[in-house]
Amino acid sequence: MKWSEIMIHTTNEAIEPISNILHEAGASGVVIEDPFDLVKEREDQFGEIYQLNPDDYPEEGVIIKAYLSVNSFLGETVEEIKQAINNLALFNIDIGQNHVTISEVNEEEWATAWKKYYNPVKISEKFTIVPTWEKYEAVSSDELIIELDPGMAFGTGTHPTTVMCIQALERTVKQNDTVIDVGTGSGVLSIAAALLGASQVTALDLDEVAVQSAKLNVKLNKVQDKVTVSKNDLLNGMNGQVDVVVSNILAEVIMSFTDDVAKAVKPNGYFIASGIIQQKKDQVKDAIISSGFTIVETIVMEDWIAFIAKRG
Template sequence: MKWTELSIYTTNEAIEPISNIIHEAGASGVVIEDRQDLERIWEDRFGEIYDLNPDDYPEEGVRLKAYLPVNSFLGETVSEIKQAINNLLLYDIDIGLNKITLSEVNEEEWATAWKKYYKPAKISERVTITPTWEDYQPVSTDELIIELDPGMAFGTGTHPTTVLSIQALESHLQNGDIVFDVGCGSGVLSIAAALLGADKVYAYDLDEVAIQSTKLNAKVNKVDEKMQVKQNNLLQHVTGTADVIVANILAEIILRFEKDAFDRLVPGGIFITSGIIQKKKSAVKNALEEAGFDIVEINQMEDWISIIAQKPEGSR
């Protein structure tokens, strides 16, 4: 079979929404070539465990790559992707250059092209993310290893929004907690929560590809018995309560269910939000406070913001 490599030149801000668009169009994986990765400085205790080749990255901005089968519907699919990306402007998302190129690749090139971009990365005090094909050995007894296959996942789990979310889970999750993961994508946050001591994790996503990806990755990481994965729109029709709710999605989506999150948390429960760009920080913070939350902390990595909020004790 022949495949088409779809390259989209865009901005860091648009990575996650465009990745979702590509997955919804039928691509099984997305390669993220972010120029900022070459300049990123991690804190001393964290860091990528590999060297990056500048020749593999665009001269500026971000390049997303995905692979689509060459068939009679390819032209229509590409047109739909272009339109969906242009529609992001309606949400005040900077899509940058928005240049799209196509090139044909053979089966072998498609199967291996993205692997060179994905190596083990330690992203918090305890959590390291590694691809399934790497023989990575932990360097400490309390290190937690998450194995992901980006051929079926939404990215590699090392984007700043994911890193901020996992670091927040590591800081605030307690053994035995119940966790809701809203917009689970690859399931990386659900898996992290399970490994960090959650008693039960409920993972929700509207996209069927994300549901299957989360189920697969949960089995690979041997935490599937702790997880319940369900196709669902945010927290609609969700019953029960959680100790922690985590949502690594667009700010515009967070603003659609902050009140539902408040209602579904136990008193004293924690709401971890990520995927927030700088210019949306105030809107999300204000909405959380209006819903009844206390802001616990606001963290930033590069241009991305994570807000951790708490439902006050004594609240209903």
């Protein structure tokens, strides 16, 4: 089978929405070439993680690659992808150069090319993300390992917005807590919450592909007795209250449902919000506070912001 590689030169801000557009168009996974990966400071904190070739990365901006099967609908699909990316500007999302190129690769190249970007990565004091095909042994007895298969993807668990969420979960989730993960994607945050001791985790996503991907990863990490994955639009129709709500989605979406989060979180419970670019930090902060939360910690990684907020 022949595959077509679509390559988009864009910005950090546009990574998540463009990745979702590609998945919705039928891509089985995405590769993100971000020059920030070459200079991340976390290697110094957690030790050498992996080696990267600077020649694989753009001098500025970010390159997102995805692979689509070559068929009679390919041209139409590519045009729909381009239009959907252009429409992001309507939401004040900076799409940068937005330079799109298409090239053809054979199945053998496609099957292995993206794997070189995905290696075991220690992302916090406790957690290491490990791809399913890699052999990895815990360095310490308290290390927690999350295995992910990004074949259906929605991120490899190592994007700054995800890393900050996991670090925030470490600081907030207690034994037997209940958690809701809004916009679960690969399910990585739900898995992390379960491994940290949460007794019940509800993982929600509107995208059916994400739901299936999360279910596979939950089972892979043997936490299906604690994590329930469902298709749902944000918190619509959800009843009861939980100890922690975590959401790693677009800033605009976070601002649209902070009141619903306040209803879903117990008094003295926590709301972890990530996926926020620096330019929208104050807007999101104001929305969270206006819904009755107090910001107890602001986490910053590269150009991204995450808030840990406590309900009064």
